[in-house]
Amino acid sequence: MVRGVGKVAEQIRPFFEPSSIAVVGASRYANKAGHVIFKNLAVNKRRGLLKAELYAVNPKVRMLLGFPCYPSLRKVPGPVELVVIVVPAKFVPDVMRDAARKEAKAIIIISSGFSEVGKHELEEEVVRIGRDAGMRILGPNCIGVFDPITGVDTLFLPETKVLTTGEEYVAAPRPMPGHVAFLTQSGAFGAAALDYMTGTQMGVSRFVSFGNRCDVDEADMLEFLKEDERTRVIIMYLESVKNGRRFMDVAKEVTKRKPVVALKAGRTGAGARAARSHTGSIAGVDEIYDAAFAQCGIVRVRGMEQLFDVGKALSMQPPARGPNIAVITDAGGPGIMAVDECVLRGLRVPELSEESKAKLRRLMEKGIIPPFAAIGNPIDLTGSATDDMYVEALKVVLEDPDIHGVIIMGLHHVPALTEVYVDRVAELAKEADKPVLACDIGETELAIYMRRRFDKLGIPAFESPEDVATAMAALVAYGRYLKKEGVLK
Numbered sequence: 287m288v289r290g291v292g293k294v295a296e297q298i299r300p301f302f303e304p305s306s307i308a309v310v311g312a313s314r315y316a317n318k319a320g321h322v323i324f325k326n327l328a329v330n331k332r333r334g335l336l337k338a339e340l341y342a343v344n345p346k347v348r349m350l351l352g353f354p355c356y357p358s359l360r361k362v363p364g365p366v367e368l369v370v371i372v373v374p375a376k377f378v379p380d381v382m383r384d385a386a387r388k389e390a391k392a393i394i395i396i397s398s399g400f401s402e403v404g405k406h407e408l409e410e411e412v413v414r415i416g417r418d419a420g421m422r423i424l425g426p427n428c429i430g431v432f433d434p435i436t437g438v439d440t441l442f443l444p445e446t447k448v449l450t451t452g453e454e455y456v457a458a459p460r461p462m463p464g465h466v467a468f469l470t471q472s473g474a475f476g477a478a479a480l481d482y483m484t485g486t487q488m489g490v491s492r493f494v495s496f497g498n499r500c501d502v503d504e505a506d507m508l509e510f511l512k513e514d515e516r517t518r519v520i521i522m523y524l525e526s527v528k529n530g531r532r533f534m535d536v537a538k539e540v541t542k543r544k545p546v547v548a549l550k551a552g553r554t555g556a557g558a559r560a561a562r563s564h565t566g567s568i569a570g571v572d573e574i575y576d577a578a579f580a581q582c583g584i585v586r587v588r589g590m591e592q593l594f595d596v597g598k599a600l601s602m603q604p605p606a607r608g609p610n611i612a613v614i615t616d617a618g619g620p621g622i623m624a625v626d627e628c629v630l631r632g633l634r635v636p637e638l639s640e641e642s643k644a645k646l647r648r649l650m651e652k653g654i655i656p657p658f659a660a661i662g663n664p665i666d667l668t669g670s671a672t673d674d675m676y677v678e679a680l681k682v683v684l685e686d687p688d689i690h691g692v693i694i695m696g697l698h699h700v701p702a703l704t705e706v707y708v709d710r711v712a713e714l715a716k717e718a719d720k721p722v723l724a725c726d727i728g729e730t731e732l733a734i735y736m737r738r739r740f741d742k743l744g745i746p747a748f749e750s751p752e753d754v755a756t757a758m759a760a761l762v763a764y765g766r767y768l769k770k771e772g773v774l775k
Contacts (some may be wrong), residue, residue, distance in 0.1 A: 297422045298502065298510035300392040302433045302492060304338045304368035308359055308388075310381050311372030311397075312342035312350055319396060319442035320344070320372040323430075325351060326439040336437030339364055359384035368392045370430065370440050375399030378426070379411050386419035394440055395425035401498050402427050413500050422506075428497025429473035432480070434463040434490060435516065443477050464489015465518035465601050467511050469504060471496050471525045472551075479523070482590075487738060488598060491516040503528050505536045512540045521547045521597040527575075534582045541583030542773050545600040545764050548584050549593045550575050583767040585760050592756055599746040599757035603721035605765030605774060608690035609634045611758060612683040613664035615695035616671035616703065620727060620751055621664040624693055627755030633762060638663050642686045646679065654678050669700045673707035680711060684718045690765075691758055694724045695751070698736050705739060712743035721761045723747075725754040 307327060313320035328351045330336035341364075342350045345357040356362050359369065359381065369385045371378055375397050385393060393416060400409040409426065416423045424430060430440030443458035461483040468483075470476035473495040483490055491514065494507055504522060511517045520540070527533045540546055550572070579586045585600070587593050611633050615621030625635045638646075638661065646661040655675045660666040665683070667675045676696060683689045694711055696703060708724075715722035724740045724747040726733050733749070740747035748754040768774035 294506050295510045295513055297391070298506055300367045301394065301422075301424060301431050301494075301502075302438055303436050304392065304438065306339035306341070306364060306366050307368045307370065307438070308341040308343055308362055308366045308390075309370045309372065310343040310359060312344050312347070312355065313372075314344075314347050314350060322442045322444050323370060323372060323396070323440050324353075325444075326441065327437070328353060330437035330439060333437070338368070338436075338438070341366065359388055362388065366390050368394070368438075370394045370396065372396045372442070375405065375408060375426070379408070379415060382412055382415040382419075382421075385421060386415060390419075390421055393421050393423045393425075394428070394430040395423060395497075395500075396428065396430060396440065396442060397425075398427040398497075400426045400500070409498065409500050416501055423501035424494070425497040426500060427473075429476060429495040431495070432460060432490070432493040434460065441477065441480075459484035461488065461490040463491070463516075465491055465516065466597050467492045467494075467514070467517040467520045468522075469494045469496070469507055469520065470523040471499070472523055473497065475523050479590075479594075482594060486594065487741065488594060491518075499528060503533075505529060505533045508533075508536045508540045508546070512536075512543060517544065519545045519547065519597050519601040521593055522549070523593070524548055524550045525552050527578075530578065534578055537582040537584055541764075541767065542771055545605075546584045547587060547593060547596050547600065547760070548579060549587050549590065550579075583764070583771070585763055587756075587760075591753070595746075595748060595753050595757050596760040598741070599721070599723060599761055600764060602741075602744050602746045603715075603723065603761060604719060605768055606691040606721050606758070606762040607719075607765055607769070607774065609762050609766075610688055610690045611635050611693060611762075612638070612686070612689045612691070613693045613695060614667065614676060614679050614683065615664050615697075616667045616669060616676075616700045617695065617697045618660075618666050618668075620695055620697065620725075621666055623751040624695055624725065624755060625664055627751045628693075628758065631755055631759035633755070633759055635663055636688070638665075638683070639686055639688055642682050642689075645682045645685075649678050649682075664695075670702065671696070671700050672702040673704055673710060676703075676707045677710045677714065680714050680722070684714060684720065684722075689720070691721045691761060692723070693754055693758060694722065694745075695754075696724065696726055696736070698726055698728065698732050705736060708736060708739045708745075709743065712740070712745050715745055721758065723754050723758055723761075725749070725751060727751075
């Protein structure tokens with residue numbers, strides 16, 4: 287298979303935007319993966335979301351969910367661009383040959399039982415058939431793709447489950463459309479991540495589970511997503527990288543246009559051993575990944591929450607042009623915690639310039655902010671904080687050329703602060719060329735409401751000083767990389 291410049295992106299497109307889909311191994315039994323996948327697609331087809339032609343393939347079934355079922359791919363009457371394979375591993379090569387005869391472009395192999403269990407020759411045979419026919423393959427041993435816009439959903443995870451009590455619960459929710467692409471080498475982690483994204487109202491642009499990566503890998507997907515207008519940031523769960531040089535070359539080009547965030551598992555000897563038995567991956571030396579990611583501009587995180595926190599911040603706010611951060615708070619203790627956390631992550635929280643302090647003193651003289659407020663950095667508006675105080679203080683630090691990013695620590699508990707300040711802060715931030723992040727501590731309905739309101743208006747909001755400082759550090763790191771590459775002035 288020839289992979290010319292720009293050609294890879296077009297080879298990947300049929301995984302998300304096919305003109306037709308066939309599910310080989312579509313089942314009548316509700317607890318089978320083949321049934322769940324076909325049902326997902328059939329529901330989206332009936333809703334009008336999925337525009338692709340849809341075909342079920344199973345020699346033992348004549349009709350499935352109101353769709354005719356064909357005994358083999360060869361019997362499908364129309365062309366098939368995307369083939370989803372959900373049959374035992376030993377039958378996959380025969381299905382691949384049928385797909386080649388149908389001139390399919392993309393194959394998703396959900397089936398397991400290949401190199402992850404030592405059956406390397408079987409996997410190599412599948413790859414050879416795909417290469418000879420010019421078909422790209424995702425998997426095997428994966429859960430495929432989810433695209434909330436085109437309706438392509440090959441996750442074999444039912445959205446709802448009925449427990450033995452008879453109660454129905456949402457089990458595997460699908461996130462709303464958004465601007466974050468998620469790539470994962472672990473299908474189970476991917477499913478949990480989609481659940482997390484749904485619960486935090488974080489939208490997804492494209493979701494991909496790679497499994498064994500016998501053909502399509504992270505570099506291919508990065509090349510596709512580089513041009514994807516729907517995607518503002520790419521987040522990845524990795525256990526290893528197959529072709530390190532190509533991965534770095536592609537990533538270096540992508541990160542000049544949009545941020546890439548990676549959670550690399552298998553950092554310890556025991557974790558690397560687990561990765562090898564999971565998807566047949568060789569995790570490699572962790573320090574090498576640190577250096578490689580830094581070289582090609584990938585922001586590395588150390589845990590699941592960081593992955594999503596940093597992804598959210600980078601998808602909503604511009605990169606910081608420097609390390610100097612201002613903190614505006616209505617609570618002294620949390621403000622100090624935010625300062626500490628910023629410094630611990632390599633950021634600076636400097637004294638404000640004399641010019642900025644003079645502006646704040648004039649606000650005191652006019653009675654706009656209280657005379658007992660602290661105006662160094664952090665700016666502590668105290669428990670007397672109002673909507674107007676936050677707005678006026680934010681104007682001052684946004685105008686300060688020595689400040690590169692702002693953290694708003696608006697704890698909702700103080701009596702005079704209302705949700706209106708969220709809207710007004712968002713309006714100011716929208717016109718600024720420096721990142722503004724928010725933090726509100728608490729798990730009550732009001733705390734969650736305030737954070738969600740910030741998120742909806744494009745200001746990433748976090749529930750702890752640690753989280754908001756981590757997100758700001760990522761914006762600073764990405765800005766530093768872009769400046770080094772001459773992309774950001």
